[in-house]
Amino acid sequence: MEERVERQFVPARVIFTNEALAYPLGKKLWETFSGLGIPVIRTARQDVASLIPGATAREIYQEAKRTLAVGVRRGTRFETCRPSADYQLPLVASCPGSCQYCYLHTRFGRHPYLRAYVNIEEILARADRYIAERHPAITSFEAAASGDPLPLEPYTGALKTAIEHFASQDKSRLRFVTKYVNVGSLLAARHAGRTRTRLSVNLPGVIRKWEGGAPRLEERLEAVHALAKAGYPVGFLIAPVFLFADWQKAYGELLDRLAGEWRSWELPEETTVGEAGEKEPSLTLEIVSHRFTARAREAIREIFPQTSVPFEQECRSFRYGQFGYGKYVYNRELLNEMKAFFSEQIARKLPRARLEYIV
Ligand code: SF4
Known part of the structure; x- marks a missing residue:
């Protein structure tokens, strides 16, 4: 069998806040990136955006997508994360991809530089307090609410640390969604079935036109297969769904393909979670329709002047x-x-999967 090749994101520059360098992970990242010959910058300022070059909105965007800011996540509260989970788990933010429709245009505007937080133990301790407060209810956390956690994983190992942490936390669930396929380091992680890994998928034409820099559908399917074989409960997030002419035919074919792949893997339809042996469907689906804010539309038109992402208002x-x-x-x-x-x-083509939501 052909071995999967995992490409790695390499930043053009890495900016460290002083306080990040007081943490072991901050020091380790400084050494790693210096050793790779990547420019490292130390700053007392929180204003990372001013250190990113570029003259036009497009240049600034492109440079931001190649810039990693290493900092400390402050604040004592996590944002909620409906409908995916109870709370966001803030390990990273942004991603190196250039999806034109990206939901982060609203939040980060012209400065979507990547952020990695080095105080992972403190973040996980905060998550534990939420779990304790809500006990005996199960508390779920989404590690991909503000970006894609996979591209930085080879450097920080933050996701693996979180997966292994939640594996031994009763009444907890971790989830993350990604378009990236460098899942190798997660396959041997101890997860106890408590982390659900989902791949974001879409029509091949949508991926080709509007998901610049993200892996192809085939590679994503291989990655989710590898994760499912490693015993993780998995899922497909179909997002965003574009309702253009003939959308039923196109998304119907995509579902045929997903269902065909799933059947061909011949994996159990249920996964055991934790020591108590609770059962969950091995596969879930989430469906998110396309939406945009006026701020995102403005940023997208500035960064991608030729964009064909539909912003029609009449429907x-x-x-x-x-x-x-x-x-x-x-x-x-x-x-x-x-x-x-x-x-x-979904009921007809993937009858044993759990449809989590359609929004
Ligand atoms: S992979 Fe996700 S976070 Fe990254 S640009 Fe695309 S939509 Fe945005």
Whole structure:
């Protein structure tokens, strides 16, 4: 069998805050990147954006996507993370990819530089307090709420640390979603079935046109197969779903392909979680329709002036989201049609999988 080749993200520069260098992981990252000959910068300032070169919005964006800021995650609260999980687990932010429709355009605007937090033990201790406060309810955490955690994993090992931490935390679940395929370091991690790993997938045409720098669908399917073989409960996140002409045919074919892959792996339909031997469906699906904010639309048009990402307003409704900003979502009629379509297709093509939500 051909061996999977894992490409690694290499930043153009790494900026460290002084306080990050007081942590062992901060020191280790400084040595790693210096050893690789990558420019390392030490700063007392929190204003990393001012250290990133570039004259135009597009240049600044491109340079930001090649810049890693290493810092300390402060604050005593985690953001909530509905519908994916109870809380966000802030280990990293942003990612080196250039998906034109990226949901992070709203949050990071022109400065989507990557962030890695070095105080992982403190972050996990905070998660433990949430678990204790909510006991005996299960508390779930999403490690990919503010970016993709895989590209930085070869350097920080943060995700593996979190997976092994939650493996022994009763009443906890960890989840993360990724488009990246460097999952090798996670395969031998002790996870006890408590971490669900999901791959974000879409139509090959969407990936080709709008997901610059992200791996192809075939590579993502290989990665999720490797994770499933390693005993992780897994999932497919189909996002964002674009409701263009003939969308039913295109997404129906994608579901055929996912269902065919899943069947061909011949893996158990249920996964055992923790020592108590609780059972969960091995495969889940999540479906997210395309949405955008006015701020994101403005940033996308500035960075990708030729973009063909659809921002048509006639089929959209305006809604206020979790963080108080308004977003354009497909109108009720289209969303209902989409929900009926995916519910029926998934029940028929992947009957043992759990459909978590369609939004
Ligand atoms: S991989 Fe995810 S986080 Fe990264 S650019 Fe694409 S949508 Fe945004």
